[in-house]
Amino acid sequence: MKVYYNLSDFSPLANAVVTSGTFDGVHLGHQKILQILCESTAASGGESVVLTFWPHPRMVVSQDSQGLKLLSTIDEKIELLEQQGVNHLLIVPFTREFSELSSEEYVQNILLDTIGTKKLVIGYDHRFGRNREGGFEYLEAHANRFGLELEEIPRQEIDNLVISSTQIRESLQNGQIKAANELLGRPYTFSGIVVKGRQLGRTIGFPTANVQVAESYKLIPANGVYAVKALVRGQWLNGIMNIGNRPTVDGIGRTQEVYILDFSDDIYGENITVELVDYIRPERKFNGLDELKSQITKDKETGIQILCN
Template sequence: MKIYNSVEEFSPDFKVIFTLGTFDGVHIGHQSIIKQLNEYADKNGGESVLLTFYPHPRHVLFPDDQRLKLLSTIEERCEMLKDYGLKHFIIQEFTPEFSRIKSVNFVRDILVNTLKVHKLIIGYDHHFGRNREGNFEELVNLSSLYSYEIEKIEPQKFEGIAISSTKIRKAITEDKFEEAKNYLGHYFSFRGAVVKGKKIGKQIGYPTANIKIDNKWKLLPNDGVYAVCVNIGSKEFKGMMNIGFNPTFDSQKKSIEVHILDFNLDIYGEDLKVSVVKKIRKEKKFSSVEELKKVLKEDENKVRQLLK
């Protein structure tokens, strides 16, 4: 997959089979669009192209609103889109100036004159242009003028429910990770670097990898203890994760710690991918270290049973 950091970098010498959108989480609805792009491209001698905007438009237009957290960072999206077979990924910087482009000008100047779109395959509810004024109907109306083909994709459903990134975010904030998995087609995950911690876990028999995440917009699970799968390079391990403040030790700083089962290698500085399978319990303050160790053993048994 080729990555471009602006629409100006993209100069195609092939039929552009195109879609646009945030594609947050790259859920099964997004996967369906990519599959359709590639199938059409293969039959008609073209290549699949996705245009997305970064930062997220809401983060630019409403900078004081911190509520919208995203299922995937732009790096995670790149990785997933590559895995699902996308050929070209254009990441256009979204600015206040860009937001003021009228929808008709966006189609003419960007989709037609710059990107040279041959076929546009787009989600049923997509909006674009100034104040989100552009929609599927406008794209249809302009298609004869600019000689591009257009096709609408209806919502993908799971058990009768239309899938959206918003629904998946809600499921995660409600600790419904199996529901999120059904919509995503994979477990919700995050990436981070292993940094040095206080080594409290090691002292009580549960050494942990302390994970640092730099992206403030990344959605993370609620505080608590979780069953997780951990990827280090090409290898996957089972683990248990705690997110929170370690109240038994009166910590004032929130941390993400993962105890990888049956593992004892030094992985400081490594990049880990953590896939969240299920919440085991809420974080709790224990009256003694011995009580904590007892509960951690119970947690471990539950995790082993769940992930076996």
């Protein structure tokens, strides 16, 4: 898959089959759209193009964007789209100026002049242009003038897409990992650098990797204890993760700490990826380190049962 970070980097294609959207998380709903895109591309002998935007449009135009949390970073999105067999990914820098393009300018300047779109795969509720003025009806009315072939994604598919996007975020924020993973079509993950914490876990026999996620907009699931897998130096290892404020040891700030089973290497400064498998229990305060150690032992047993089934 070829990736382009600016409109000027892209040369018009002879037979471009295009779809566009934010594709946050590239979940099952998105995967259905991309499947239709790739099938249409194969049938026409063309090349598939996904047009997406960065930053997320809401980060630029919405007043409530401060609390916006996304399912995927831009790097994660690129990797996930590549797995779907897309030929070209055009990432448009989303600015207020870009948001002011009229629907006519968007179609003519971006879809036609920049990409060379011959066929557009689009849902009935897709909106574009200034104040989201353009949509399927506009494209359908002007398709002949633009020389565009349209393929509409069925309403049922789009309705499912909207529902799953909402449910995934709500599920993760409520610790409902299995439900989120089912809608994503894969386990939810996040990556970060292992940094030094207070190292209290070592004193009770459970050394943890404190994972610092660089992207503040990346959605971290609800506080609690989880069964996870951790990708460390190219190998997936079983683990138990605590997300939260560590109330037993008067922790300050929210952390993501992973106890990797049967692993004792020094990985400070290294990047690891955490894959959430299931929720074990809520975070709570214990009466001292001995009680905490006893509970972690139980959590480890529960996690092993989950991870080995």
